[in-house]
Amino acid sequence: MDNQLPKPFIFVLSLVQGIVLTLLYRSVENQLWPATEPVWLFSLVTFTISFVLLTLLAVEQANIKKLLSYLLPFSLLLSLLGAYIGAQQYPIALVNNDALTAIFIFTALIASFKALMYIQQLIDNEAISYSQLFKLSWRNFILFAECWLFVLIFWGILQLGAALFNALEITFFSELLKKDWFWIPTLTLAFGFATVIFRGVMHIEDNISFLLQTLIKFLLPVLTVISLGFLATLPFTGLDKLWQTGSGSSLVLWLQVLTLFFVNTVYQYAADQRPYKIVIHRLVFFGIALLPIYSVIAAYGIWLRVEQYGITVGRCWAILVCLLLACFSFGYLVGIVKKRDAWQQVQSKVNIVMGVVILIFMLLVNSPVLNFQRLSTESQIARLNEGDVSIEEFDYYYFSSNLGRQGYLAMQKLQAQIQSIHPEQAMIIERMYVNPDNPEFEALAEQTSITEFVTHSMFWPRRQVFSDELIQAVFESLHFNRWTPLKSHSFYFIAIDLNQDEQLDYVFIDETNHSTEANLWLHDGTQWQSKYMTIDNPEQIKLLKTLIDADNIEVAQPKYNDLKIGDVLFKVRSNIDY
Structure with a gap:
């Protein structure tokens, strides 16, 4: 060679x-x-x-x-x-x-x-x-x-x-x-x-291959016993416990994959050659014949998830894998029914054909024909349009994190449709599409000016209430960089009397899709300083702008006053459920 x-x-x-x-x-x-x-x-x-x-x-x-x-x-x-x-x-x-x-x-x-x-x-x-x-x-x-x-x-x-x-x-x-x-x-x-x-030195590869095949030859009967034992107990336990794991279909598919791989590693020669003695051969024989049951179980589990939550990229792959494994399993079953112990004649033909089928599918999944991101996008949008999921419960983040360009295009279209009727959800979409790894955003972040910051912020009751010194102090406290570009935030300046001293207090709120932070800004006579404010947001509101536009702002008295013992101050958290 x-x-x-x-x-x-x-x-x-x-x-x-x-x-x-x-x-x-x-x-x-x-x-x-x-x-x-x-x-x-x-x-x-x-x-x-x-x-x-x-x-x-x-x-x-x-x-x-x-x-x-x-x-x-x-x-x-x-x-x-x-x-x-x-x-x-x-x-x-x-x-x-x-x-x-x-x-x-x-x-x-x-x-x-x-x-x-x-x-x-x-x-x-x-x-x-x-x-x-x-x-x-x-x-x-x-x-x-x-x-x-x-x-x-x-x-x-x-x-x-x-x-x-x-x-x-x-x-x-x-x-x-x-x-x-x-x-x-x-x-x-x-x-x-x-x-x-x-x-x-190709004989080295052949020797390594022989060693691995020998190990698998001893592992196949063990795997078959586990497989048959699982099937034997399933009628008594039912499928509910399997689905409760959250990965029941995956476990079944993995067992099927390993069994098929081990079987094809051991049974690769002429139909009249048996790698095991008769007892173990029969054990493996029945294990192979029952493999289609796993395909049925996995298909049922996948169907349940698709029926409940629609198609996702992960479920597309599960469907494809389940289909390919079913072709192998049912093909072997046909060979066993027709040829009995000479089933390897059919196995060989099935494997040759399925090798080409797998090759074709591995190419198709990277083409427009089987673009799983597109299929998932269409399925999830269809569930929204048909009312299977509400606009508030819709998983917007799945589109930005898993569906790439297809998700982006769908979200831009959805944002335009709901801009006027669901502004909070439209803002969620707008904030999502900021790529922190892109150099363009890093450059923009470094150039963010106070003018852009003011333009991007909302002031209540009006801009004139807030001094330029306060706005400058707030701006300098923020750190815009490629991880937190301006576009991913909504900023609110609120002026309201919080302690009933007939003097305005100033609150600055920084809102993103993932968190909301607020600080009370006070002037100590020489400079502006901030104090962190805790937030209780049980409804997970992510667009305060609509509430502020409606002047839905008021001072809320705490349910419990603070307790002071000497210089020790005890505060009751407002979000505790009594």
Whole structure:
């Protein structure tokens, strides 16, 4: 195998990848194109990583052209999907869609490994068989893990060396490791070098694979006993206790995933080969035959949650996983019914077909066809429009934290619709879309002026009551930065006689979606000082403006006066329920 590897090609490809990734990294650091256009950035990064990675894992001297003829279109397809994921990052200043990016990376890896094992069989002119697909998938995964382990150890050694030279006050090496033009190509070259090493000793991957499969062979009967025991007790306990955990469907799906994975690891050979003796074989046999029950239970649990609370991104994934696992489980059941002990003939066909199905779905979830954020947005808005949830109880924050661009667009439309009839909820939406990580907001925060602060504030009963010195003191007490930009706050100045001394007292209120703070401002003869005020807001009101506009302001006497013993003052909290 080592003699068949085109080593110069591998090292040149790794170096080119390092150079391209360095340029892309610099564009992000300096906010230059393509970093300023996520569509291009995601597309280029996806192609650069996926094409080179898959090539390094499979290329040989004799198959370069044929391999590239398959990998190039697949990598271009992935880059197009990456461009779509990049498009879901707009508007950049207001949308934070890191969760979608993470999902894209994970699903693209699964799709890449699925595609690679089919491509490897095609270029070898072999009939596609499950046993060979299984062997290739384990080889590729272990090779990938070994290469990354090598890179991490290699980088750790470089860091250790730099630290040792730093101790001698030689900082050249530590400074060199900070240079992107050095560390990025170095790591890509290290990965390429690792592929040459480990692909030259492929028997190591096979031995590791055999060891893991042996362990799983002993664990499968244990898992089957647990599975059958759970099903046996379920008729007596019912499903209510399972749903009370809040993760009943997830637990069932995980048990099903592990069982299917273990079964496919152990039963991968010819139909007449049995890895267990007859008793254990029958135990596992019945465990496999009953797997569809878990699909029914999980589907019922997911349906209950969707019926109660609508579709969310998490439930979309649960539906997809439940569907895929059901296809495996019912496919195996059909094989058992038709072939009995020779069910592995059907298992092999099911696995080959389902491998392609999983590959297709891993691509579709990153496309407009199965955009889970869009589906969730439509479902939640439909529940609001149909009256299943009130405008006050509606979960606005889910849209900003989980639904990215789709949630943003829906909230802008909703805000326009409810601006006049539900101003408090409209203000919640307006405050939500402030991205503290965006440099533009940091720059705006640093430039916030007292004029902007006054314009953004509300004064009651009128602006003229408040001195410029007081407003200046309040403004200087606030700290606008990228974590607390002006737009995320509502400010209120209230002038009212609180202690009945016929003199106005001044209260400043800082209101956000997450908290409300208030301070009483007093002048001690030389300067303004503030005293913190406790707040009791049982209705969780988040827009005082409507109440202030209606002059709904009054002085409320405490239910209990304070108790003073000497210089010790005891205050009864107003929010205690007696």
